[in-house]
Amino acid sequence: MNNIATLAKMQLKEKLVSQKAGARTKAVSGTLLTVLTTLLKFVLSSAICFGLYTVAMVFSVFGTMAYVPDTFMTFLFTVLLMLSIASCTVRLTKALYFSRDNVILLTLPATPTQVFLSKIVVFFIFELKKNASFIIPVFVGYFLAHGHSFGFYPWLIICFIFISVFTIAVASLLSIPAAIITNFVRQRKSLQILITALSVIAVVVGLFLFVSVIPGELDLRVGWHTLGLQIQEFLMLFAEKISVIHDLTRMMIGEIIIGELSVTAVFPADVMLLRFGALLITSLALFMLSILVVKPIFYSMASKPFEYLKLLVKPKTNIVRSSKFTAIHSEFLKSAKDSARTATNIAIAVSIPMLSFVSNLIFSAMPTTEFGNKLIFACNLLLILLISLNSNSYAASIFSRDGRSAYLIKIQPKDPTLLLVAKLMPTTVFCFFSFVLTGTLLVSFSKLIITDVVFLMLGITFVYLAHLLYSAELDILNPHTEIYAAVGEYESDPNEIKSSSCAFILSFAVAALLFLLLFKEDIGSVCIKFAGIALLAFAYRAYLFISNIKLFYKEK
Amino acid sequence: MKKSVIFMIGIIYAASIMLVTFYGLVTEDAPTDSIPVKSIEIVGENVGESSGEKFVWLDSPLLSGGSLTYQIQCKLTPDNTTNTAVIYETDDPYASVDENGLVTITGFSEAGGVNVITVKVYATDDEGNKSTAITDVLNIWYASE
Numbered sequence: 001m002n003n004i005a006t007l008a009k010m011q012l013k014e015k016l017v018s019q020k021a022g023a024r025t026k027a028v029s030g031t032l033l034t035v036l037t038t039l040l041k042f043v044l045s046s047a048i049c050f051g052l053y054t055v056a057m058v059f060s061v062f063g064t065m066a067y068v069p070d071t072f073m074t075f076l077f078t079v080l081l082m083l084s085i086a087s088c089t090v091r092l093t094k095a096l097y098f099s100r101d102n103v104i105l106l107t108l109p110a111t112p113t114q115v116f117l118s119k120i121v122v123f124f125i126f127e128l129k130k131n132a133s134f135i136i137p138v139f140v141g142y143f144l145a146h147g148h149s150f151g152f153y154p155w156l157i158i159c160f161i162f163i164s165v166f167t168i169a170v171a172s173l174l175s176i177p178a179a180i181i182t183n184f185v186r187q188r189k190s191l192q193i194l195i196t197a198l199s200v201i202a203v204v205v206g207l208f209l210f211v212s213v214i215p216g217e218l219d220l221r222v223g224w225h226t227l228g229l230q231i232q233e234f235l236m237l238f239a240e241k242i243s244v245i246h247d248l249t250r251m252m253i254g255e256i257i258i259g260e261l262s263v264t265a266v267f268p269a270d271v272m273l274l275r276f277g278a279l280l281i282t283s284l285a286l287f288m289l290s291i292l293v294v295k296p297i298f299y300s301m302a303s304k305p306f307e308y309l310k311l312l313v314k315p316k317t318n319i320v321r322s323s324k325f326t327a328i329h330s331e332f333l334k335s336a337k338d339s340a341r342t343a344t345n346i347a348i349a350v351s352i353p354m355l356s357f358v359s360n361l362i363f364s365a366m367p368t369t370e371f372g373n374k375l376i377f378a379c380n381l382l383l384i385l386l387i388s389l390n391s392n393s394y395a396a397s398i399f400s401r402d403g404r405s406a407y408l409i410k411i412q413p414k415d416p417t418l419l420l421v422a423k424l425m426p427t428t429v430f431c432f433f434s435f436v437l438t439g440t441l442l443v444s445f446s447k448l449i450i451t452d453v454v455f456l457m458l459g460i461t462f463v464y465l466a467h468l469l470y471s472a473e474l475d476i477l478n479p480h481t482e483i484y485a486a487v488g489e490y491e492s493d494p495n496e497i498k499s500s501s502c503a504f505i506l507s508f509a510v511a512a513l514l515f516l517l518l519f520k521e522d523i524g525s526v527c528i529k530f531a532g533i534a535l536l537a538f539a540y541r542a543y544l545f546i547s548n549i550k551l552f553y554k555e556k
Numbered sequence: 557m558k559k560s561v562i563f564m565i566g567i568i569y570a571a572s573i574m575l576v577t578f579y580g581l582v583t584e585d586a587p588t589d590s591i592p593v594k595s596i597e598i599v600g601e602n603v604g605e606s607s608g609e610k611f612v613w614l615d616s617p618l619l620s621g622g623s624l625t626y627q628i629q630c631k632l633t634p635d636n637t638t639n640t641a642v643i644y645e646t647d648d649p650y651a652s653v654d655e656n657g658l659v660t661i662t663g664f665s666e667a668g669g670v671n672v673i674t675v676k677v678y679a680t681d682d683e684g685n686k687s688t689a690i691t692d693v694l695n696i697w698y699a700s701e
Contacts, residue, residue: 052567087559134560344557355569362573372580379572386565390557500561 003110007118011101012125037492041133042140049141057145062228062235067146070256071235073139074249078242080135081167088127088171093178095119096294101486102302112299117291120168126491127164136160139252148265152254155267159252159276162283169286172294179301192339199343200350207354211361251275323414327422335426341394345430348391352384353437359383360445373447377523378515380446381456382507384438388431388464389503396471396499398423403485409553416553417546424472428465435461448523455527462534466541467506471499473545476552593679593687595633596642598694610694617699618664618671626696628657630677643678643686651675651696664700672697 053068062069096119105115136156143152185191239246251272254265321329335341363376399406399420409419439457443450474495483490490496510530517526598610605611618624630642644653650663651673664671672695679690 048567134563348557359569359573363576366576366580367582368576368580369582372576372582375576375580379576382572383565383569386568390561390565393557393561496558500558504564 003114004117004121007105007108007110007115008121011105011118011122034492038129038132042137045133045137046140046144049138050144051141053141053145060228062232067256067258068142069232069235070250070253071232071239071246073142073253074239074242074246075235076138077135077249077252078238078245080138081163081245084127084131084135084167085170085174088123088167089174089178092123092168092171093175093182095123096172096175096298097179097302098182106299106302112302113291113295115302116294116298120172124164124168127168128161131160131164142253143265146256146265148254149267151267152252152265156252159279162276162279163248165287166279166283169283169290172290173286176294176297176301186339196339196343196346200346203350203354207358211358247275248279251279324418327414327419328425331422332426341426344391344394345427348387348427349430349434349437352387352434353441355383355387356380356438357441357445360442364445364447374515374518376446377448377518378511380442381460381514382511384435384460385463385507385510386503388434388460389467389507390500391427391431392464392468392471392503393496393499394427395424395468396474396495397480397484397490397493398472399475400480400484400490400493400495403481406479406481417549420472420476420549424468428468431464432461435464452523452527455524455531459527459530459534462531462538463506463510466534466538467499467503469538469541469545470502471495473548474498477548590638590682591634591636592681593632593634593637593639593690596677596679596690596692597631597633598628598677598692599631600629603694610692612694612696614661614696614698617701618661619701620667624661624698626659626661628653628659628675628677628694630657630692632679639680639682639684641680641684643680644675645678646673646675648673659696661696661698664698667700669700670697671700 056062056068062072096116099119102115105118106112108115110118139156140153142148143156185195254267254272257264257266335345360376360380363379366372368376399409402408409416412419435457439453442448442453442456446453448456478495480490480493480495514526514530517529521529600612602612603610612626614624614626616624628644632640632642642657644655644657644659646653646659650665650671651659651661653659653675657677659673659675661673675694675696677692677694678686678688681687
């Protein structure tokens with residue numbers, strides 16, 4: 001038991017304690033900061049969920065009901081649970097079998113079972129932290145909107161402790177086939193390409209199926225009541241089919257009794273405790289099963305991912321390229337070899353035009369006023385900027401991810417600016433492709449003419465590049481190479497959080513500003529002005545980026 | 557991109573569609589500019605005019621205990637007027653006219669002779685009130701046995 005606790009503390013220390021460049025903060029204040037941050041996220045998420053439930057009740061999204069039905073909570077909890085299990089499986093597979101710290105942990109004086117259990121304990125803590133930020137607030141918001149009594153809140157936390165155990169137990173069982181499949185796919189490049197291509201085709205086909213459902217004329221206000229009743233019917237059918245999760249949901253939210261003026265949640269102790277007992281037994285049984293199944297094979301599976309690297313690779317002729325081109329070529333090669341990174345790049349390249357296409361198709365089916373057309377323009381801009389700027393959060397940790405080899409940029413006999421900019425190119429190329437496709441779709445499906453679209457997309461491109469350089473600069477001036485070197489991931493990277501926050505603020509600010517400008521000028525001149533100002537902003541950002549790099553690397 | 561960021565973008569996406577739905581669409585009961593009636597004219601195949609008044613002969617005679625009907629047709633100018641309501645009135649004790657202009661004659665003052673019923677039609681204003689300045693008159697002649 002001591003070994004498990006020590007191993008867990010070792011792993012938690014690296015992941016929970018925040019570090020500043022060049023100095024370690026005290027462990028206690030670092031942990032306190034993490035707890036406070038989690039609490040803040042919990043409060044914020046609960047407030048957002050409460051707001052959404054209130055809006056749903058005001059707009060009668062669920063028909064004539066003045067409350068959110070428990071069948072909706074069942075649907076929501078099912079979706080969140082499935083996503084949680086899927087996400088847990090992926091992350092647990094990575095943590096158990098592909099984590100860099102396995103190389104050290106498996107050589108320590110502890111049995112493989114102790115290493116396995118320590119990883120499960122660490123994962124359990126992170127799962128609870130994630131649930132506290134994301135899933136528990138969904139229920140807390142529901143309790144606040146429906147006036148649940150205080151006793152439901154601690155009851156919810158107790159239930160979620162065991163739901164987390166259940167999720168991890170299922171994920172650890174699923175991690176075995178997931179690890180085998182991952183190992184198999186990682187060694188076959190053609191299979192990776194095939195899976196990526198099939199995923200993109202599936203998304204595009206799904207998109208066309210969805211688009212075919214959108215009617216030629218759409219006015220949600222007219223059919224709102226009918227839509228609400230249809231939603232109710234669907235939810236009731238869903239709850240009937242997934243009765244186990246419906247019972248689990250009602251165990252947490254209580255039995256809802258509809259009065260004349262309000263709804264009340266009651267806690268029938270016998271039924272609730274019976275359901276809780278079933279959850280407890282199932283979670284613990286699955287957990288024991290996962291230990292029994294994984295224990296004999298953990299060591300061989302955890303060491304296999306590193307062993308396959310020993311396969312012989314045919315030597316290739318070394319091609320001498322220009323010194324400037326080499327950096328760019330190597331970054332593109334590294335990006336292509338990182339399948340997770342490639343998948344993310346493709347997802348961003350496809351998602352912006354896809355979402356833009358769907359939203360403009362919906363908007364073009366609506367009978368809009370002039371004010372509505374201005375709103376549509378602002379919404380299009382907001383959505384494109386939100387996705388593209390948030391994709392830059394990867395740039396806020398791109399140099400730190402090199403870990404202990406980040407110093408190589410400093411000692412290479414080349415301009416560090418070129419080396420640093422080369423790292424940003426692979427993602428930028430995918431984004432440019434995405435902007436071109438989005439522009440083409442906007443010309444076809446929105447009310448904008450081609451010159452307006454060209455200037456709009458130019459403006460978006462310059463804003464994207466300016467934010468990209470800002471995010472990269474955050475990482476250059478405040479790197480976290482030690483954390484990435486030790487663990488490979490930094491969940492609460494402050495640079496990524498700053499980049500993401502700036503992305504949201506910038507997107508809303510630009511969209512709001514252009515929306516207000518549309519009341520004074522026509523769309524054409526607004527787009528031209530936007531492109532001009534964005535170009536100036538990018539030029540200023542680029543100048544700052546280059547100056548800061550020269551200063552940081554002490555170039556003369 | 558973190559899952560929380562993807563979730564927030566999804567909410568903003570849905571919210572933008574709702575925003576356009578509730579604040580950017582044409583409303584059905586939006587008030588349109590009213591186009592007043594300038595003139596009203598009784599028309600029909602058998603309607604004639606004499607001394608500035610319209611008249612029509614009913615072919616069938618009115619039998620004792622029976623009734624005769626006649627449908628008045630009106631033409632409003634301009635064609636795209638928004639005040640399309642018409643008011644029909646008659647003071648004759650032997651006839652009545654409904655809101656659609658159907659005249660029903662149930663009696664006569666002179667048996668075995670020629671009788672006449674006078675019906676007045678009035679255009680209406682924006683509030684639906686009778687416009688005494690925009691009017692026409694129809695005299696319905698019929699025989700009785």
